Amino acid sequence: MAGIPQGAARRMSSPLSRRGLLRTAVATAVAVPAVGLFTGPAGAVRPGGKAAAGLPLTVVNNSGAYDNASVYVYIVGNDGTRQCYVTPEGELKPVQLSDNGPDGYTDYAISLTGTETTLTLPEMSGRIYVSCGDKLKFKAVDGGQGAALAYPAGWVSSDPNYPVVHDCAEFTYKGGAMYCNTTMVDMFSVPLSIALKGSKDQTTGTLKAGARARVFEQVRGVEAFSRLVVDDKRVIAPGHGIGAGLFDENYFAPYIDEVWSAYAGKDLRITTNAGTFTGRVSGDTLAFTGPAQVSFAKPTTKDVLFCDGALAAPNDGTTGPVAAVLGAAFNRTTLVSAAEQPTTDPASFYQGDLTHHYAKAMHEATEDGKAYGFAFDDVAGFASYIEDGAAQRMTLTLTPFG
Template sequence: MSPFSRRVLLRSAAATALAVPAGALIAQQASAGSPSQPKAAGLPLKIVNNSGAYDNASIHLYIVGNDGTNQCYVTPEGELRQVQLSDNGPDGYTDYAISLSGNETTVQLPEMSGRIYVSCGEKLKFKAVGSEQGAALAYPAAWVESDPNYPVVHDCAEFTYKGGAMYCNTTMVDMFSVPLAIGLKGASDQTTGTLKPGARAGIFDQVKGVEAFSRLVIDDKRVIAPGHGIGAGLFAEDYFASYIDEVWSAYQGKDLKVTTNAGDFTGRVAGDTLSFTGPASVSFSKPTTTDVLFCDGALAAPNDGTTGPVAAILGAAFNRTTLLSTADQPTTDPAAFYQGDLTHHYAKAMHAATEDGKAYGFAFDDVGGFASYIEDGGVKEMTLTLTPFE
């Protein structure tokens, strides 16, 4: 697993922003120099509109994130600038939109960590907050009905570009709306995130067809991830409770083996605690449905080389509902994932929709290499494609 995998990377760029998405932004801080000065030509980022639903004039691009110290945005000219409170206009919001033109729009991407947002039909409302010395952005939270961006069709990809290397992914951790594919050219040609023909509509239909998940579908705008659905009152906060209880009961009487790069861990449940022996002694309290869906709380993964890797594998196994069927984790056969009626049907739909079977349906979806994530240490070009709205 790459040290730049999404759950390691995606944290601090929006850490001081309001309404920060569950995925947050890429945390590995890129050294980008002074954010207020024009940068030398960066990485060519090509934006291709194959949506079939929106013309170029209706699509707006935003590149926002951090330079390792400050929250920043990228201008149409490829300059990295620090967010300022004075960026807010008369309506109270910034306008960092980059317009599309022609079959391909190319923007020079500076070294930074962040997100590439696309909005369709309307511009997004990013608000600069805080102080002039440390201004941050309030990011869109489209799972919150009162958020000003709730009516807008939009989505994003995430990246860190540093030292000539690119680490990037498409993400459905918070929601799914706009079909996006990413590609890198450098040491090799790579793509991920491409949906099968008709898959956008298929995702909406598949999620809507499962009663427990059906309210997560918001018209034809987006499908909200179930973790956010709990906060919005659209998803049961005890959805995984019976499965969690069964797992806890099963491993009171048998061992659970978890294999990590640090070595093998063997665990047993006693009371409300799952304890492992191995390269280190690590333990986990009994998680809640919210912990499972956000891969946090009792399943939080610190960057300590022992508890973190075990937590990630447990989180993936809970979300993929493989813990009862397999006592040797991680499970690497995707045919075994999401079986039965009580499973993560949102993540299941996302993986079924992509051409390569990879998606970021939850934060630990990189376990086993099933995430829509690619990297290149000598990248020459990046492409973000809006694929058909079918």
């Protein structure tokens, strides 16, 4: 999720890159974050596993569906040198293969001590998972350069965590600064909100009353998306639905063809921090001139949904920002209607029958209209992402399921 100004998907770069996680998940059905955000020893695990003074994290159970004894928290990620997890005492410890128990899985679960449980976040980049009703099975595996974790893949029916209701928030905490978001890029299950107290008070991710049920109903009500709903457990993102045989791999093909046809005869202008790029389609290529020459092959539905493949965004300051805006416009289906991108009026997003109904439902569900429904949902500031350079406290709340 770094370098490009549009939001968490770049800001929280190497360890939990949205694009990197999704590529890994597509290839292996597990998400094993890479190392790389923190390069110096300040982020490393200290002798004995002790972490530097961290950020207070309060986990609040307002789910109304699960009692405190049935909710488990996991804080996992990396410190820039190795994959780690956080103990209930706030210690940052490296993942080791010996952490796997007799059942073959680790037990990094942190139990809630009441409706509000206060923990400590050390400097690291990672995810805060919550599971409801049962524990998650994280497996320590050989990552080639040390032990790594096979993360839950709730969109894979053979995954051991598939039966468990679970979800996560993502974060990077470094030098007193916190960057965090709720995410629906992979799936949606547990309604979560994040609050940050620091230089100002911020909240994001809060669902409207009854919105969880409405998301399930709304996605189930669109025939092309209906099979993405897994009972009352979760809604799988359509990109993962392709891999699971639950979503049409050619769903966006008519819209992609329409975009290609439209810009064979007129200019598409995309403005980024680097300047304005002007593009035209020729054959299977959309080529831009401007601050740099960048081009994109005609994407597939999978490319659009994962913001990858033909729409991959390198952290180069030119191709990356253009790809991000292009990916957002495809997912929001605003490319045909607006030749000047990015579009910033949410009333113009997700119009028509052929659109990203999953992301549409997520945005309609939240109080602030922000959600991470796809990897570049941060373009123009529509992701459920907040940051604070002088963070004092973070609160993660399981909001009502009803």
